[in-house]
Amino acid sequence: MHTTYIAKTHLITAAGPNSLSNFYAYRAGINTYQSANYHTADHHQITLSLIPDGALLPLAEDLEDTDLSFRDERLLQMASTGALDILAGHQGAPIPLIMAGPENYPGVDNQLPNQFLSLLRTQAELPILYSASRILCTGRTGMLEAIRLAQHYLQGGHFEQILIGGVDSCQHSKWLHALERDGRLKSESPHGRADTFVPGEGIVFLLLTNNPALAMSDKGYRITLSQPGFGEEPGHIYSELPSQGKGLDTAVKAALSQLPEHLSISTVFSSMNGEHYWAKEFGVAMTRSSHRLINFKHEHPADCYGDLGAATGGALITLAALNCLKPSTPTTALVCTSSDSAYRAAICVIPERISA
Incomplete structure (x- = not known):
């Protein structure tokens, strides 16, 4: 398996318009939660974490008269804004895009529209090879699935760079109503539960390469990604079965098996969003792999910018990559993601380390 390097990252959330601003906001503990114009059944405002409208490109004129929903239009604006930024100055042939989008829920049409890539092509002029591009729709784990597919593309030798992205927006009334009905959303309601989370908005892109000369670097180091590990949890949050933590444990063990024996994990970035459900599986996974986790620090940036859904995996990787390079002695990180399914x-x- 060829080494996978990160060439560039670009992250936009309520906490900032680029990767570094998000990194420093999370390091400073800045919280971007706000009462939004969405309401609970008892007419109290739901708490969300929203990207400012002014940070996004306007919708293309050719798309203004379509029957797209507000949420789908916003996802197009978000995706085009991030893609134009990370691909600015791109030289050479167009490259494939592997896009992770929102997870589907029973009774709620929450996924990207089937024609999303075609709509993105209309929304912005991008050096993307659409015939080789793909969309995935598994929520928080989607970008790690995109990395697996990108690694196959790179290993095939047909491309030197692959763009992967994740986009999600909580501004979907039917989805919010379903979560509120289940008691999962933080709000101003005096009857709200403590065990809730704050939905957010995020767009993230990672430009991956097998060419070390193109890798992002700092202080004599560049960032590589292992092969991702995957698992399935029968007792997921919408299952009637009890959660035993099997799925995340399997995924973590598979990822750590790619790590050289002399390396240990000093930081774990997780998709935990404040709901108690996630703590058990995280504890199981960390305990069962404790021999590779030496006094690790647990980071859960949803505390800063909300739950980013399908953008979660890429956002965590972006923050982990910057966190790895910032200390005087670079450190290795583990990223863990769990979808609602x-x-x-x-x-x-x-x-x-970059050799001299």
Whole structure:
């Protein structure tokens, strides 16, 4: 398996318009939660974490008279804004895009529209090879699935760079109503539960390459990604079965098996969003792999910018990559992601010394 390097990252959330601003906001503990113009059944405002409208490109004129929903239009604006930024100055032939989109829920049409890539092509002029591009729709684990597919593309030798992205927006009334009905959303209601989370908005892109000369670097190090590990949790949050933590444990073990024996994990970035459900599986996975986790620090940035859904995996990798490079001695990180359905995934973010 060829080494996978991160060439560039671009992250947009309520906490900032690029990767570094998000990194420093999370390091400073800045919270972007706000009462939004969405309401609970008892007419109290739901708490969300929204990207400012002014941070996004306007919708293309050719798309203004379509029957797209507000949420789908916003996802197009978000995706085009991030893609134009990360591909600015791209030289050479167009490259494939593997896009992770929102997870589907029973009774709620929550996924990207089937024609999303075609709509993106109309929305912005991008050096993307659409015939080789794909969309995945498993929620928080989607970008790690995109990395697995990108690694196959790179290994095939037909491309030197692959763009992967994740986009999600909580501004979907039917989805919010379903979550509110289940008591999962933080709100201003005096009858609200403590065990809730704050939905957010995020767009993230990672430009991956097998060429070390193109890798992002700092202080004599560049960032590599292991092969991701995957698992499935029968006792997921919408299952009647009890959660035993099997899915995340399987994913973490598979990811750590790609890590050289002399390396241990000092930081774990997880998709935990404040709901108690996620703590058990995280504890199981960490305990069962404790021999590779030495006094690790647990980071859960949803506390800063909300739950980013399908953008979660890429956002965590972006923050982990910057966190790996910032200390005087670069450190290795583990990223763990869990979807609301059964999907679980993990990946190692590894600093590699650049030889003189």
